[in-house]
Amino acid sequence: MDDFRGGHILEEKYNPIAIEKKWQELWHETGVDSIVRDDSKKKFYCLEMFPYPSGKIHMGHIRNYVIGDVITRYKRMRGFNVLHPMGWDAFGLPAENAAILHGTPASKWTLDNIDYMKKQIGKIGCSYDWSRELTTCTPQYYKWNQWFFIKMLERGLAYKKNSSVNWCGQCSTVLANEQVIEDKCWRCDSVVSKKELEQWFFKITAYAEELLAGCDTLTGWPDHVVAMQKNWIGKSLGAELDFPVENSDIKIRIFTTRPDTLFGATFVCLSPAHPLAAFLTEDQEGLRRIRTEYDKQDAATAQTTLGMFTGKYAVNPINGERIPIYVATFVLMEYGTGAIMSVPAHDSRDFEFATAHNLTIKQVIAPPEAVSELKPLAEAYEGEGILIESGDFTGLPNKEAIVRINEYIENKGIGTASVKYKLRDWGISRQRYWGTPIPVVYCENCGALPVPLDELPVILPENIELKGMGGSPLAAVEGFVAAKCPKCNGPARRDTDTMDTFVDSSWYFIRYCSKMNEDALDKPNIEHFMPVDQYIGGVEHAVLHLLYSRFFTRVLRDLGIVAVEEPFTRLLTQGMVCKETLKCPEHGWLFPEEAKGGKCSQCNGSVERGRVEKMSKSKKNVVTPDELTERYGADTARVFSLFAAPPEKDIDWSDQGVEGAYRFLNRLWTLIYSNIEQLKTHRQKTHTTGPLIRKTHQTINKVTQSVERDYHFNTAIAALMELLNEANSFRPSKDEDYASLYFAVRSMLLLLSPFAPHICEELWQGIGEKGSILLHSWPEWDEEAAKEEEIELVIQINGKVRAKEKVSASLDDDNIREFALKNIKVMELLAAGKQPRQKILVKRPGSCIVNIVF
């Protein structure tokens, strides 16, 4: 700790590059910047979404990590024992693509990238506990993916079923969704088709209800993210009913959310993929055409009225009516039962279909105000109403009818109340190389068997040649595929698929609770640190990653590993980093240096200023962290990105804004440097009162409130700028003035240190404080010292501001009102004979308002 003994000499000029390097090294060497577990303090777990090691850190990462770092440093100064880890989401397709295209082994590519990115992260001065650094592509990590897989298999939460994948016939390989570009293969440009493969699934639907109910406990999450989760789970209440097929003992089971409209069902629709479709349809050729359309349709291309009559009729079980059975492409096999009853009068899709096919439309719900006079419907009526032409249920409000009809069908044995979810089970098989091997072997005699737990991990072979042809790359690796059956010891072969990388990120926050040299699932560690108190990341993970993590946490809870059910108490979804784009009508997007003087450097044509868009290489509006830290230093980069907007909003990158942040730090430096001797001398003197002391207390208050209230760092920094402005215009002459200045400067450094740690540490040492500023506690404000002696009295007449005057803060309410009445403008009105009807007084900190109403 000798390095923090004070007596440090400041350079005249602020030199961020030198001081940042110095302190980063010193903090690292002395361990000041890493936080060790200390059970005497309250824990705080602050986590940023770990990066995929794509090669370089970009501004989005920087923003994410800086927000997390500020929270970490702030909470630490407030006396918390903060867990703040970092790691690498290291499995994934880009590494595999690099291997296919350039022959670089995926592991080397990944580890090299991690090396480089770790250096970049170090340069922005974030304080991580690197003893917990994890890399998901290491066997030590993915072993546990396999372990969880087997545990889930044992509990029936992992199972195999057929599912379709994107298939490129030309390359004879499976494609991930992101490798399919406009229905074509990313490499050979040939058309992609669907292929059925047997794949592994995790039964997330078993937790659907719990995940949905848990949404209501996520009070620390942004509302829209919770809404997206609920919407994704998509619960709907309804009923399942059997519609018998005429002249047969076959029944068609349908799902509906509107049993109240049962009397209005005028036809039944089957999905083209429904097993009964082929069985019932007379025109097989026609069905085949529709099936082809159905298979290739997606949300954008779907036709709403494509379908055909099967030639058969069904019986409406509630009234015995004979209604036709259709096949329709708008009915999805994956949802509900793959068959519906169509009620064209009360469902817009059914209405459209019925109109196109000339089918009966029978109204059974009337709007409450129009029961007596019904007109033919021009569109489906989907609102509330009263049942009509519905047998014994006629006259009931439809809400009530749902309940009564559900009871009726259950009693009659023709149906049952039913709950459906949009949420599907999570398919985790990937026909890919760079991922966690699925720990299953197939024996000819014994079938599919999990690898015994004590044989884990199943190691992913490295340095294999990837050609990008054929099915799963691992299938071509002889040494990997060959295995022994754990049951009969006979020859067996391994599953050659790997797991979805979302598996890796579904529990990494639990792994961090223990150091890398400790047991991965150490219960006391997990119990101590979980849940994550503050999670920070992009909205793009609002559904999948967060939902999978919530699912995994519950599975791990059921396995006795975790005690909590929700992994993330508070969630902050930070906005994107955007920048203005520049475009030449001839040459497209331009770099700023190609558009000097508003002219395109190639054709000299005038440049259009494009929209402000998310930074991306293709739009040529990227600022790299490297150029920024080399030019201005990390502290400037940090201050700008925090000052530009509150964290949840997008920020608009501006080079001039960065300059502004840099100037702010320079002004701070200059203020301290130019008063350094007096500051050092008056360090010990107790300060007195005065405007600067008062402003300092107010600033401590303001900064603390801004941080506490939703991490609004932009207003916190603004308050510090105000204090600096006031300190700059303060002209000290007496000893006590310098003592005041010292107090202001010292507080300012403490308050600014989470935002700009390097410069604050340098100046802290410069003014002769002892010990690292990082270990200092957050300053407290004194309510009394922050109070103004004089307050501003705003005088309103009929709600309009007419005058402002300074009055003593000690005046009581009546005195203030009296004072306001003596105002010249008020007097004029009084003299004119008007009588005030009301005198409303509002007190605010530092000011008060009197509204005189005539």
Add this chain to the structure above:
RNA sequence: GCGAAAGUGGCGGAAUUGGCAGACGCGCUGGACUUAGGAUCCAGUGCCUCACGGCAUAGGGGUUCGACUCCCCUCUUUCGCACCA
């Protein structure tokens, strides 16, 4: 189409529970110091008006002594979902 969020100066953005709209920064204007300034410092800067004053928080209405804030309608933008029966 459905759902959610948002709309404030030339720009990014401020404004506890309804209580001085525009904090702070950028930009711009003028000045100082300079051989010079794209450095630094000082002053000014919502709009209209010579001024008194008036008008301003997407637009329109309402509640209120008082509305960026609450209520109703309209417009625009962004995001999510998109045949989920």
